[in-house]
Amino acid sequence: GQWIAYNADEALSAAYGRRDTLRVVRADGTGDRELAADRSLGDGPAYGFFGAVWLPDSSGVVAMRATESTEQECPHYEIVLVTLADGAVRQLVADFPDWSESPVVSPDGQSVYFTSDRLGRRPVWRVDLASGEVTRLTGEGHYSEVCVAADGSAVYALRDSIAHPAQPVRLDPVAVEQDPVPLPAPGVIDSLPGTLTEVETTVSDGRTVRAWLALPAGASADSPAPLTLWIHGGPMMSNNGWSWRWNPWLLVARGYAVLMPDPALSTGYGRDMIQAGWGAWGAAPFTDLMAITDVTVERPDIDEGRTAAMGGSFGGYMANWVATQTDRFDAIVTHASLWNLEAFTGVTDASYYWMREMTDPLRSTERILANSPHLRVADISTPMLVIHGDKDYRVPIGEGIRLYFDLVRHGVPSKFLYYPTENHWILTPGNSKVWYETVLAFLAEHVLGEKWERPALI
CATH class of the missing domain: 2.120.10.30 (TolB, C-terminal domain)
Known part of the structure; x- marks a missing residue:
């Protein structure tokens, strides 16, 4: 002391x-x-x-x-x-x-x-x-x-x-590979509306890409489930824990399967996995996501003809990038996402860190131009839901506004869910409910083919 x-x-x-x-x-x-x-x-x-x-x-x-x-x-x-x-x-x-x-x-x-x-x-x-x-x-x-x-x-x-x-x-302080019994505590979940399994594939450079797959009860070859690809943020993190903000079981309860992969830049797979996507967000992270989606839709309990992609922060960037590279998905949801990488430099609260990877655009623009989805907006045809909070200082609101404007002026079917008081995360319980209901309504329209129903709360 x-x-x-x-x-x-x-x-x-x-x-x-x-x-x-x-x-x-x-x-x-x-x-x-x-x-x-x-x-x-x-x-x-x-x-x-x-x-x-x-x-x-x-x-x-x-x-x-x-x-x-x-x-x-x-x-x-x-x-x-x-x-x-x-x-x-x-x-x-x-x-x-x-x-x-x-x-x-x-x-x-x-x-x-x-x-x-x-x-x-x-x-x-x-x-x-x-x-x-x-x-x-x-x-x-x-x-x-x-x-x-x-x-x-x-x-x-x-x-x-x-x-x-x-x-x-x-x-136990020394025992190996334990599976401890939980201590008494509130918040126990007795059942889920589906099951959890794992999917993996080997990509062209020899890396193994794996994912969690949450399946709704009753998904089968006779009744295959529509699929949502959930792309994690970070980008250096892993889909490995519970989340209340992005909770897959709420979608599973509505009949969707949710695929939660760890592509290049994810942690928990050694340095090579992170290095594979370093400074090249539009390369290996994208091809990894497509490869794990490919093997997942081959399952008889997945409906390849009804799919969507979603992500927030880096995951939102990847959702935007996916939209510029393929029309395989019926809908894309992008939350707090990077769109114009050059404009992003200097306005994010992590600008110095950002430039150490993506470079200073006043010195070199090669890396930013190679990875910025805004330059490829003319290639987007998939309907998109843009979500952003005005108090977001990690990915400032200008990214979402510019993204939505670019989609509208290029004739892409799109909607914009704007939160004037939220930041990078939607934290208020009422606003979180609006988030889920809007996402589900957008997916129902474009993935399930239902009529658009504006959520009652908005």
Whole structure:
């Protein structure tokens, strides 16, 4: 309790932006000093540090080290040990293929627990600090909020999945591949309106692309279900946990199958999966999505003749890109989406990060022009529902307004659901209900062939 570790977000240059550093200060406010920092701007990797957790004896901290992205290389996140006495940095999990995140130190200081996306799951892992041995503690599920009992006898966490919201669980601190029984808690879901399975395929460069597929009850060869392709945001994330904002079971309850793939740029499949789409959003991410859709519509319980694609943020970008590349879908829903990549630069609240991947358009426009869907609007014929919040600072409202205007002036059947008070996410319960009802009405019109029925709430 004598020291405090904290992050300092330091400006490196006007052209580059900011980077996280670690500092420590005594509890009485004296002795403030730098613990871990990297100010390099030249060749070679550059690192940011954040998320420090003290060892019990205060000899050092366990922290996150981020390898910052460049135009050529995707970022990487790993757990390191930083010694208080001299600031020496030691990697804790050597050659771990995925991003290790959210470290928690055991009370005896002998091990660190962390989580990491892996093949559509998010397990809890344990690394022994002395030997470096890594143990996977959990099998199925998406885990978060890991904490260790004061005596080290148990590990507690929240576990959710595509099929169930978060529930607290208790884990043995060393056992392998556990399937813990949930602890008593509210919010248990007794049944779902369908079933969950997995789909995968191998794409041209040898990568395996996999997805969750939620199927409505009764879907069969005699009664195949219409399909909605749900494209996740991020883009560096995974379809591996429960979501209230984008909940597939609400569509499943209306008879739709929902395909939730992890294309190029997704986490949990090693660096190569992210690198495959780095700076080329319109290339491998798109072909991966089409490949996993192809194998899914071959199933006898899926109706290939009734399909839609949906996505938000990066997923909205991909929905827009899909619209410019194919007319295979009957409808497309695009939420909080990027449209004009050049205009997006400098107005998003993540502009420096964005330019490290997509480049500064004042210096080079090649990458932005190759990936910007707005230049291909004349190729769109699929009906589109555009959704955007006015208080969105990650993808500002101008992207949605320009997208809708471009669709209208090119004669594309389209609608615009505008939220004057919402941001990148639709958070107000009433507005969320409007979101779902509008999406379902749009799909009913264009996928099911029903008459457009304006939702009562709007």
